[in-house]
Amino acid sequence: MLNRAPIENGPQDGGHLPDLNPHLSDPVPPQVYEAPQMARVDRWIAAAGEWLARNQRSVMAVQWGIVGIYVLLVVVPAFLPPPARTAHIWTNLTLFAQFAFWGIWWPFVLVSMVMVGRLWCGVLCPEGALSETASRKGRGRSTPGWVKWKMWPFVAFVLTTVYGQMLSVYQYPKPALLILGGSTVAAIGIGYMYGRNKRVWCKYLCPVNGVFGLLSKLSPLHYRIDRDAWDASPKPAVRLNCAPMVPIRTMKGASTCHMCGRCAGFRDSVALSRRTPGSEIVHVAGFQTKPWETWLIVFGLLGVAAGAFHWASSAYFIAGKQAAAEWLVDNGIMWPITGHAPWWVLTNYPDLNDVMSPLDGAMLLTYLAIVALVFGGAIMLFLAAAGRLLARPFDGATMGAIWRQRTHHLAQALIPIAGSIVFLGLFATTASILKADGIRLTFVPTVENIIMALAATWSVALAWRICGLYTGSRGRQVLAAALMLGAIGAGVAAWALPY
Ligand code: SF4
Incomplete structure (x- = not known):
């Protein structure tokens, strides 16, 4: 059996409309969540999810490594003199950081959403790791209503995008530190104030939470829930900590799941699985209209x-x-x-x-x-x-x-x-x-x-x-x-x- 930290799960996602299609009685076609005869590749994929569940300490070590790289690329250049006109990306840290962060890191974070869902959020994101760490030691207050405002994913993205253009965030290190570092400080502050072992910032306020949630709907991977097996299994002695507070038992898509793997194998009913890319958009999104x-x-x-x-x-x-x-x-x-x-x-x-x-x-x-x-x-x-x-x-x-x-x-x-x-x-x-x-x-x-x-x-x-x-x-x-x-x-x- 897997070792699991005690946890609580958050509330159901709000905003679901009733079934508005009289021709469809089940919002998710059976092939999306029913366990087929498992092929070898499916067993490997499920095993990868369970490996993540068993190796959360390694995941945390990787996250702290990424925090170090993040500090090197975002914080250090802001305190260096501007690069000389003759400098190159391979001779100057500021230019290298600009290229690595905006030219490599961000484009491929976006691609990763389409390829493997929000694995970045759950396994690699430095901001999420810092926010969750702060939440572990913080005040643990309940999340206030203003944080849960449903339009944040849109408003935060637009404000960040526009402000970034006003400051030329892709060109200069100080604006990058102000916007990204400011976001990280806010993530730590929100984590310290609200939730216990949770990622309140990631679920409600992160400026790219909405974009990542949308792109992950295209992913060919998701955590599949066998609800019958869940209901038939005995209640576990410890509760599972889903940091972004996904209602796991009723989860039907990948857009709110951070793919951290902690729930893989839980109650013998959760497995990392394949699906048809885009199937969530066709078969699930219409029943979770937001x-x-x-x-x-x-x-x-x-x-x-x-x-x-x-x-x-x-x-x-x-x-x-x-x-x-x-x-x-x-x-x-x-x-x-x-x-x-x-x-x-x-x-x-x-x-x-x-x-x-x-x-x-x-x-x-x-x-x-x-x-x-x-x-x-x-x-x-x-x-x-x-x-x-x-x-x-x-x-x-x-x-x-x-x-x-x-x-x-x-x-x-x-x-x-x-x-x-x-x-x-x-x-x-x-x-x-x-x-x-x-x-x-x-x-x-x-x-x-x-x-x-x-x-x-x-x-x-x-x-x-x-x-x-x-x-x-x-x-x-x-x-x-x-x-x-x-x-x-x-x-x-x-x-x-x-x-
Ligand atoms: S549902 Fe929660 S615990 Fe499970 S993989 Fe997604 S984020 Fe992690």
Whole structure:
């Protein structure tokens, strides 16, 4: 038997809508959670999960190692002199840290979500480890209502993304320390105050919690629960500590699970398992409709994040800024053009000829808002139209509730392109850092186009399958899928057009 620390589990996730599809009595098709005849590969996968459960001390040692690397890459460069113009990523720690952190670390954390779910969160994340450690020794208070506000995943992501652009977080070490280090300090503080051996910060407030939760729905791995075996097994003497407070017995997906492995083998009913990539989006997400997820996909990732990655090179942004500057000069208002602010408000590095004026800051905020509203608004219209087409009245639910559920579920089909936009934005950062060092990756535009084309194809396939869940009419399915093509096209355009 496995050694387990005593623990308590958190409440059920809120926000589940009732079954709004009269044709589906079970939100999860049997193949998602029923144990099939186990193939050898399934036994290896399950054994990997149980290995994690047995080796939590090793996991903790790895986490502390990552904390050390994190300090080296994020904290140390902020206290070093700026790199000389002749410095390279292999001769200067600041440049190396910039490349390693933004060019390698973050893009591949995103990829790992799609490949292995939130293993990063549960096994490697330094912030989660520090927060849980603080929680072990802290006050252990119950989590207040403001921490549990359901829109945090959207709001925290947007605020962090916008603030990062205002400070040029990818270019300079001090903003990176302020934003990432500030987040880490907050994670420790929240851990110290609330919960016992828990990751309250990760579950509710981490700025990338929402994005990671969405991407992990695409993963081919998850912890499968055999509920019959769970119910039939005797109650264990010790309780299991699920740090992100997932209601394990009723867990049906991977988006809230941090894949830490602690529950593997628990009550002989939990096993790391394979599943069809994206099956959670088709078969589970529609029954766990959370409006913040739609906001994050449509206005956060396909709006603000898309704009954040290309505003500096956008011809529209430059033209708008020139027009605004000319109007200000014509009217004798100069301070927005000549003024500047501290580096922690707006980018301010005069020695490097890199200063954002109040006009630059205002134009940046305006541009991101316009991109979010134009592309996000267009996507929402397509989603709502497709949702309306698939909404059919039946007893027990209002038409409005059915329509909203369809619309939110359809939005989940956009996760592949939404995730690709963030990955490609960071990938472009990788390429530009290498280019500044004289290493030109001429294949980057081709790779970017291929990745976006594959993501769009995946979104189309998911949309087609979701539409098919809600109608028996092939014609209605085709019409709804055609509207979804419009939403997917608008999402791709948010990435491609403003260049
Ligand atoms: S359900 Fe909880 S304990 Fe189990 S793997 Fe996920 S995060 Fe860990």
